[in-house]
Each structure stands twice: as C-alpha cells, then as structure tokens.
Amino acid sequence: MTSDPAPSAESSPKGSRLIGRLLPPAIRLWLHTQLDHLEGLEFALDGSDRQILGGYLPGVSLAAHQAVYQGLHVSQAEVEATDIRVNLPQVLRGKPLRLLQPFPVEGQVTVLAADLRASLGSPLLGQGLRDVLRQLLAGAVSEQQVPLVDWLGEGDRAADVAIALGRDRLTLRWPGATPSDDALELSLGLAMREGRWLTLEQPVARVVPAIGAPPPPIALEDTAFDLGPEVDIRRLAVTPEGIDLGGRVRVIPAD
Known part of the structure; x- marks a missing residue:
C-alpha cells in the first residue's frame, strides 16, 4: 500500500499540543489491549483540531510488525482507516478509548511461513483447521477409510500439525500418535471469490x-x-x- 503520509498529530500547528500529548498514548493503549503482542507501531492522524477534539478522526494511517492476535502471528501490516468516531471528550477526562461507529479499514497484511507455524498452536487456528478437514472429508470417505480420530482427536497431539507453503498451494500434515503410525496430508489452493468467499481449490487428502x-x-x-x-x-x-x-474490512465496535 502506498500513500502520501498523513500529518502527525504530534507535528500539527500550535494549538494541537493537547492532542499530541493525549491522543497517541490513548490509541497505543487501546491497540495493545486488543492484541496479545505488538511491535514497531507507527501511526499518523489526519483532521483539524476541532474535528479531532470532537471525537471525529477523518483518517488514520497505521503500520506495525510482529503483531499477535489470539495466538495468530502477522509479520507486517499497513492500513488506512477513515471516518472514525471515538469518545475523545471522555478520553480527555481519563476514560478508556472506545469506538462509537463502524468504519472502513483498507490495507495489506503479510503472514510469513514462520508466522503460520507459530500460529498453529493457537486454539483459533488449530480448531479451525480440524473443522475444515472434517468438512472437506464429510461424505467423501468413510471413517474406515480415513479414521479422523487418529489425527484430529482432542489434546496436545491434535495441535501438532505441520504446514508447508508452495506456489499458490499449501500442504498441512497431521502426524500419527507415534513415528510408526500413519500421517494424514491435505494439499489445497487458496483463492478469494467476490471478496468475501475464501475458497479451498482442488483439495487432495493423502x-x-x-x-x-x-x-x-x-x-x-x-x-x-x-x-x-x-x-x-x-x-x-x-x-x-x-x-x-x-483489501478492505469494516470494523464493527464491540458492544
């Protein structure tokens, strides 16, 4: 994502020193409460003093690396958000930052192979992969052909899945309980359809x-x-x- 840098609140003209002191720490604190881990955070705010002090942020540019959310690792993220409304008058009185309405976020995210491997131990991804495999195999094979319980049972062994990336495809491998037991592999392509449908293309189980x-x-x-x-x-x-x-996502504030 490329864009002209938005003016930083801390470098705005005289009269916005209060914003420069209070708003960036509040944003940083809010982001850290939403994530398990965050490094290299950089952001810039766009908007007049009157708009920002009223809780309206016309634009925010943000970049970060090595972010972790619910055990999911991301190496690099660059995003731009617009039309944000927050409870800034309350923040200036010491209250936590809250989002007041949905807003769009556009940008790009890079997940390296090492990030995926680090994320495999997370309950979110681990359970998601097991659910995907069960859905793909449902109706295609019998439990006698592919006894999924051998690989997808509960416990630590169920999360011991390996992942390898190739050109336009990825391969997942679930080991057996011991080195002498069979393993299960799933190879598939990934594609987006109409922006919202994540499609698993030409999946093959072995x-x-x-x-x-x-x-x-x-x-x-x-x-x-x-x-x-x-x-x-x-x-x-x-x-x-x-x-x-x-791409773009629309952020919905938590209740």
Missing part, C-alpha cells in the same frame, strides 16, 4: 503410511467459506515465503 506404499490420493470437492459482508479481500497470494492479503 494417508501417508510409515511403512509401505501409500494408498491412492483422495480428490475432494472445492469448498468455500463466507467471511461475511464486512470483508472485501481483493488480493490473496500464496508463495513459499508466506501469504499476502490486500
């Missing part, structure tokens, strides 16, 4: 025996997941280095 020849691979049907009307992802690229996402 049982990988520890000894002997593997059985034939199991071709599965394409499956799409609706990310919701607030999401408009215009770019999704999978490479051996990582996954790049670009």
Whole structure:
C-alpha cells in the first residue's frame, strides 16, 4: 500500500499540543489491549483540531510488525482507516478509548511461513483447521477409510500439525500418535471469490503410511467459506515465503 503520509498529530500547528500529548498514548493503549503482542507501531492522524477534539478522526494511517492476535502471528501490516468516531471528550477526562461507529479499514497484511507455524498452536487456528478437514472429508470417505480420530482427536497431539507453503498451494500434515503410525496430508489452493468467499481449490487428502506404499490420493470437492459482508479481500497470494492479503474490512465496535 502506498500513500502520501498523513500529518502527525504530534507535528500539527500550535494549538494541537493537547492532542499530541493525549491522543497517541490513548490509541497505543487501546491497540495493545486488543492484541496479545505488538511491535514497531507507527501511526499518523489526519483532521483539524476541532474535528479531532470532537471525537471525529477523518483518517488514520497505521503500520506495525510482529503483531499477535489470539495466538495468530502477522509479520507486517499497513492500513488506512477513515471516518472514525471515538469518545475523545471522555478520553480527555481519563476514560478508556472506545469506538462509537463502524468504519472502513483498507490495507495489506503479510503472514510469513514462520508466522503460520507459530500460529498453529493457537486454539483459533488449530480448531479451525480440524473443522475444515472434517468438512472437506464429510461424505467423501468413510471413517474406515480415513479414521479422523487418529489425527484430529482432542489434546496436545491434535495441535501438532505441520504446514508447508508452495506456489499458490499449501500442504498441512497431521502426524500419527507415534513415528510408526500413519500421517494424514491435505494439499489445497487458496483463492478469494467476490471478496468475501475464501475458497479451498482442488483439495487432495493423502494417508501417508510409515511403512509401505501409500494408498491412492483422495480428490475432494472445492469448498468455500463466507467471511461475511464486512470483508472485501481483493488480493490473496500464496508463495513459499508466506501469504499476502490486500483489501478492505469494516470494523464493527464491540458492544
């Protein structure tokens, strides 16, 4: 994402020193409360003193790296948000920063292969992958052909999944309980449809025996997941280095 830098609140003309002192720390504090970990945060505010002091932020540019949200790791994020309304009059009296209305955020996010591997232990991603595999295999194979409980049972072993990235495809591998047990592999492509439908393209499952020849691979049907009307992802690229996402989301304030 490229753009002309927005004027920083801390470098605004005389008369906005109060904003420069109070608003950036409040934003930083709010971001840190939303994330598990955050490094390299940079941001700039756009708008007149009157607008900002009234709680209206016409534009905010933000960049960060090494962010972690609910165990999900992101190496780089660059976003621009517009038309934000916050409770700034209350913030100036020492209250926490709150969002008052939905607003759009546009930008790009880079998730490196190392980020994905670090995220595999998170309950959010780990359970999500198990749910995806169950849905893909449902109706395609019997429990006798692919006993999913051998790989997707509960506990620490269920989260011990490996991931490898290729050009436009990724491969997930669930090991057996011991080195002498079979492993399960799932290879698939990722694509976005109409901005909100995450599509798993040409998925193929394989049982990988520890000894002997593997059985034939199991071709599965394409499956799409609706990310919701607030999401408009215009770019999704999978490479051996990582996954790049670009687009827009609409942020909905928490109740």
